[in-house]
Amino acid sequence: MEKSFESVLIEQCAPTLAGMKPANMFIFKSCGRRAVYAKADCWSCRLEPYGIAVCILKECGGSFLVYVYRKAWLDRIIKSPMISSFLTGLGYDTVSSGIALTQLSDRLCLKKEFPHEIGIFLGYPFFDVLSFIENNGRNYVFCGYWKAYFNPSAARKRTDQYKKCAGIYKRMFESGTPIMRLVVAA
Template sequence: MEWNGFFCRKKSSVEDYVREHLCLNAPVIAGLKPAAIFTVSYEEKKMLESLFSRYNDFRIETLHSGKKESIFLYRKSVFFRHLQNRNLRRFLSSLDLGYKEDKTGNYLFLFKERFRKYKDCGATFPHEVGIFLGYPPEDIRIYMEDPYRKAKLTGYWKVYSNEEAALHLFRAYDSCIQKFLQLLEDGFSLRSIVESYGLRKDKAA
């Protein structure tokens, strides 16, 4: 099926919007992408939290609340494994923003604070978000130095360095989204789709 046909459909309920959020962020749910940031209504956030609540690996963090909620969706196993990459930690440390190479457990807290100051106080946009979303450090660095520089490729982010690797990942993300769309078209419920990727909480969790 064509993406535009799905995403351009008129949405009349909270579930319609949640279906769209799940599809667009399918690479995170499937473990291909470390995290995603998107904006939802309070009701949409509650429905997403309900869908993911049975699975210990999924997390939704509220970054900012207002008329809309900015949320951070990730899988713990994927996200924290991603942060073990030494090159990523060195890059974050080099920004002199408080990210310490040996304290990855504080990264999300620090980012949430910087995002809040950006939204509420007009502080500089926290470009390090790209690291958490899976962008290559070199592409982030080049964009921060010269945001008007022509990119080799534009897709899920602006690509300045390894075009081939980025294109391969873009295609994997596209394929994952297409699979989610097809599952919905085939009549699978949102909960059953999440369940197929989720790790159930044990009774002690």
């Protein structure tokens, strides 16, 4: 049975909806392209007063990579000096999150190699993202929501918090709590 857009949104993006994480993403499979874009646009409009946006980063063969993010938080991340310098070195324009996300979407769609800098757009620690790239995803000290190369206890704690949040949000949604009552304002 195909899951609804809303149930996948809750399962995969609870930490962002709760204000614990700047962004999450998920793959949504559907045979209706127009319907998926309409859902993403609808949720982006509904969540906008809370500082949250929803966009499609990539589509391929009936699968859609949906990105849910807190715009102001992402803007702060990509404008921080180290991260801005790193992304600029990769060809990104870090003037705004909107421009950078368009470029990330282009890289996802046009590049043969996966843009691992996506970890920055998901709020993962900068040095873990750099180390992931430098080590080709190997030699990490902990693997949870991301591969951590430094401070495994902090990464484990954060992963546990995200999982707990996702579990609580899923139970509440399944028991009838509307998504809008689960969203925390920016």
